[in-house]
Amino acid sequence: xxxxxxxxxxxxxxxxxxxxxxxxxxxxxxxxxxxxxxxxxxxxxxxxxxxxxxxxxxxxxxxxxxxxxxxxx
Amino acid sequence: xxxxxxxxxxxxxxxxxxxxxxxxxxxxxxxxxxxxxxxxxxxxxxxxxxxxxxxxxxxxxxxxxxxxxxxxxxxxxxxxxxxxxxxxxxxxxxxxxxxxxxxxxxxxxxxxxxxxxxxxxxxxxxxxxxxxxxxxxxxxxxxxxxxxxxxxxxxxxxxxxxxxxxxxxxxxxxxxxxxxxxxxxxxxxxxxxxxxxxxxxxxxxxxxxxxxxxxxxxxxxxxxxxxxxxxxxxxxxxxxxxxxxxxxxxxxxxxxxxxxx
Numbered sequence: 157x158x159x160x161x162x163x164x165x166x167x168x169x170x171x172x173x174x175x176x177x178x179x180x181x182x183x184x185x186x187x188x189x190x191x192x193x194x195x196x197x198x199x200x201x202x203x204x205x206x207x208x209x210x211x212x213x214x215x216x217x218x219x220x221x222x223x224x225x226x227x228x229x
Numbered sequence: 230x231x232x233x234x235x236x237x238x239x240x241x242x243x244x245x246x247x248x249x250x251x252x253x254x255x256x257x258x259x260x261x262x263x264x265x266x267x268x269x270x271x272x273x274x275x276x277x278x279x280x281x282x283x284x285x286x287x288x289x290x291x292x293x294x295x296x297x298x299x300x301x302x303x304x305x306x307x308x309x310x311x312x313x314x315x316x317x318x319x320x321x322x323x324x325x326x327x328x329x330x331x332x333x334x335x336x337x338x339x340x341x342x343x344x345x346x347x348x349x350x351x352x353x354x355x356x357x358x359x360x361x362x363x364x365x366x367x368x369x370x371x372x373x374x375x376x377x378x379x380x381x382x383x384x385x386x387x388x389x390x391x392x393x394x395x396x397x398x399x400x401x402x403x404x405x406x407x408x409x410x411x412x413x414x415x416x417x418x419x420x421x422x423x424x425x426x427x428x429x430x431x432x433x434x435x436x437x438x439x440x441x442x443x444x445x446x447x448x449x450x451x452x453x454x455x456x457x458x459x460x461x462x463x464x465x466x467x468x469x470x471x472x473x474x475x476x477x478x479x480x481x482x483x484x485x486x487x488x489x490x
Contacts, residue, residue: 171270174266174370174374175266177258177262177366178259178262178263178266181255181258181259181262182259184251184255185251185252185255185256188248188251188252189248192248215256215259218252219252219256219313219316222247222248222249222252223316223317223319223320226247227320227324
């Protein structure tokens with residue numbers, strides 16, 4: 157029994173075209189959310205909190221920002 | 230009707246400003262991609278997620294293309310997708326009620342019915358576009374990884390599913406008219422809608438009346454090509470409930486809002 161799973165580079169090459177759209181979608185969401193957050197006038201503390209949520213909570217972070225985070229001015 | 234057009238333009242502007250036009254389709258595309266991919270790479274995913282002890286042989290089911298599309302509906306769109314729709318729709322009436330926008334719009338000689346209708350049409354269009362584009366991604370991936378599917382069947386199933394989406398939307402909109410906090414709207418509508426979904430496996434006679442059962446109809450149409458019995462009754466009841474919800478919210482808002490103006 158072995159722990160973890162090694163993905164060879166050549167195997168990654170097979171997967172990448174299929175995974176790429178997911179990455180692109182994630183990047184679009186993250187970058188638009190960050191762009192909107194940074195151009196707002198908010199306290200730095202608040203901004204850092206949302207940056208962390210947007211970047212590290214995958215897919216749900218940007219959604220939370222768009223639905224909940226943008227309402228506070 | 231002139232008012233309705235102006236209000237619809239306002240809806241469009243608002244959807245663009247709030248980035249809803251962007252994140253709604255993107256999330257549904259994401260959901261649409263995930264299911265075919267994870268069905269196809271299930272063996273590898275199992276290995277990555279800890280690996281099977283040696284000596285264990287499991288036979289993974291062979292998915293057909295229709296199965297994958299159907300499970301996209303039941304596993305992704307109807308769980309995460311439902312929550313996303315509700316979260317996206319929870320603030321649509323509540324926020325305008327709270328910040329005085331609704332009262333302002335009504336001073337402009339607009340009827341409450343037109344206002345609600347513009348909200349409903351705008352959001353229904355966004356949901357329709359997002360679900361369609363998300364499912365299109367699922368179809369692309371399924372035809373690439375598995376095999377091509379009959380588009381007519383899938384479109385028919387998706388059409389039936391969309392009626393359930395409209396029910397989700399209308400229900401959230403009605404709660405938005407009745408309640409005054411968007412978090413309450415979200416929690417209550419997710420609770421009720423998930424409850425409706427949870428009763429579908431029981432499969433008793435009252436499913437004819439259950440809008441959530443439309444997903445089962447849609448899945449059945451996609452997999453086998455013919456509908457379960459009583460499809461039309463369920464569709465009619467769901468549409469009737471939608472209209473009823475709209476009238477309920479209109480009368481409630483009328484009674485509630487106008488005196489305070």
